[in-house]
Amino acid sequence: MRVPLIAGNWKMNGSLALVEQFGQAFSKANLSSSIDMAILPPLPYLAAAQTAFEETPLWLGAQTVNPEPSGAYTGEVSASMLSEFGVRYVLVGHSERRSLYYEDDQAVLARTQAILNAGLTPILCVGETLAERDEGRTEAIVLNQVKAVFDALDARERQHVVIAYEPVWAIGTGRTATPEQAQAVHAAIRACLGDYDEQMASTLRLLYGGSMKRENAAELLAQPDIDGGLIGGASLKVDDFLAICQSVG
Numbered sequence: 484m485r486v487p488l489i490a491g492n493w494k495m496n497g498s499l500a501l502v503e504q505f506g507q508a509f510s511k512a513n514l515s516s517s518i519d520m521a522i523l524p525p526l527p528y529l530a531a532a533q534t535a536f537e538e539t540p541l542w543l544g545a546q547t548v549n550p551e552p553s554g555a556y557t558g559e560v561s562a563s564m565l566s567e568f569g570v571r572y573v574l575v576g577h578s579e580r581r582s583l584y585y586e587d588d589q590a591v592l593a594r595t596q597a598i599l600n601a602g603l604t605p606i607l608c609v610g611e612t613l614a615e616r617d618e619g620r621t622e623a624i625v626l627n628q629v630k631a632v633f634d635a636l637d638a639r640e641r642q643h644v645v646i647a648y649e650p651v652w653a654i655g656t657g658r659t660a661t662p663e664q665a666q667a668v669h670a671a672i673r674a675c676l677g678d679y680d681e682q683m684a685s686t687l688r689l690l691y692g693g694s695m696k697r698e699n700a701a702e703l704l705a706q707p708d709i710d711g712g713l714i715g716g717a718s719l720k721v722d723d724f725l726a727i728c729q730s731v732g
């Protein structure tokens with residue numbers, strides 16, 4: 484019912500050679516046709532990746548976007564520009580963007596709307612810090628981040644969003660949420676989405692992100708409300724990323 488999505492966020496890593504390596508490996512890999520897979524390289528590699536991934540099942544994604552359609556925004560890129568390079572998925576609200584580039588809920592909403600207006604799919608990242616978890620505020624924090632966006636979208640827009648639950652304390656730390664911890668938050672997000680629309684809640688994809696790797700992917704992906712993964716570090720090694728894609732049950 485929900486097509487799993489495995490998305491690799493390269494962050495500010497990778498090279499043209501890595502783009503080529505992924506293109507070659509995925510053109511001959513044995514992969515299920517019933518999952519979606521995407522690589523989100525740094526922006527300068529989009530054109531090369533569009534060509535290299537042509538004969539592969541890989542979708543292309545981007546890690547950021549500016550909410551404005553065009554104008555004097557030095558260094559920025561618009562959703563329609565991403566669309567010209569065949570981008571399908573765009574990250575929004577990643578914890579690194581929230582903390583390092585001060586993107587608050589309002590900025591996250593504006594970007595989500597720009598992505599949707601361009602006909603692309605936002606991957607909305609939400610997650611709590613370790614201090615917030617220790618204070619017992621995980622659910623409140625995560626659901627507030629979801630509602631900050633979903634309250635402002637209409638019913639048609641909501642169904643085109645993918646949500647990635649990424650506990651901040653698990654990103655790039657090697658420390659993964661247990662399958663039970665991740666499932667509990669995913670179930671809470673899905674229940675919250677049900678308050679908008681039960682049908683949308685049952686079809687919207689919820690990804691887990693935070694030190695997912697080939698060793699723990701199968702167990703996380705087997706949870707009933709985990710519909711895929713957002714992978715950072717492990718998406719930089721083609722064999723590891725392939726193994727994660729192949730571990731979708």
Ligand code: PEP
Pocket residue numbers: 492494649653654655656657692693694695713714715716717
């Ligand atoms: C991420 O950047 O979204 C991420 C989950 O990173 P890592 O897999 O390295 O924790």
